[in-house]
């Protein structure tokens with residue numbers, strides 16, 4: 001059996017940018033075994049000072065919009081400018097559709113082969129809160145390993161986008177020109193966290209439909225952002241397939257990071273750190289509580305009763321909480 005590497009051995013190897021060590025470190029933070037969790041905490045503590053220097057960019061959009069094609073060419077263009085790119089993909093559906101590890105290698109074929117790129121799907125096991133935890137922790141490890149651009153890709157739509165937006169500095173939305181009034185089902189909550197919109201598959205930049213879509217999006221965004229003078233969300237036209245429009249993406253990102261000024265990013269990161277703390281604490285408290293076999297049994301029995309319609313969800317929760325209170329008071 002291969003010897004486990006201790007956090008003391010992993011930390012310097014990750015700092016040196018060794019990919020195998022980084023991959024092992026990420027496996028450690030993904031593990032739910034108690035010993036691994038303890039090691040992961042030590043590793044993260046050792047590397048915490050090395051994190052936080054990268055540009056954290058979220059990329060989102062409905063399946064088929066061209067996210068992988070875009071990240072593949074965009075990632076290479078970052079590397080051509082001297083950067084190092086790590087891509088972490090959150091795919092809540094990968095559990096159902098089978099592992100996405102192989103998929104990611106073929107989805108971004110050029111980037112996946114590049115020595116200055118690191119691509120890794122974030123496992124979807126468990127609740128979204130768990131995915132957010134491992135993604136955040138993996139991101140810190142990538143930063144410690146010297147990746148200066150971290151792309152968090154959300155493959156699913158909806159909840160995972162919001163989770164991703166809560167861990168990045170700049171959130172990019174890819175959409176299509178034929179989005180229509182519905183904006184492809186993009187909900188208000190999501191529009192509000194977007195920093196840059198990219199209309200992809202505009203192979204001909206003069207395409208009138210694309211220009212119309214751009215105007216519609218600008219109007220919609222303008223209405224949402226009437227009170228925000230911090231950053232005006234640009235809407236860019238791009239063809240990932242033809243590598244067109246990438247310069248404008250870089251320009252706007254540079255603008256964002258220069259003008260979003262350390263102030264805005266620091267503020268975002270502080271809010272995110274607070275959210276992270278709260279998420280983590282809730283998850284851990286629940287885990288500690290569930291170490292109690294009695295509570296677990298209660299949970300299952302009541303769930304069954306709710307399923308059978310014997311008891312209302314509200315009454316079932318109340319019964320469990322009542323018992324929990326009594327137990328806590330006894331201590």
Ligand code: GDP
Nearest residue numbers: 063064065066067068069200201202239240241
């Ligand atoms: P994802 O599901 O969002 O990751 O989308 P993919 O990157 O897999 O792209 C879906 C399909 O759209 C693929 O067949 C791509 O080749 C194609 N595609 C991606 N970008 C463009 C583009 O800019 N122009 C055109 N014509 N096709 C594109």
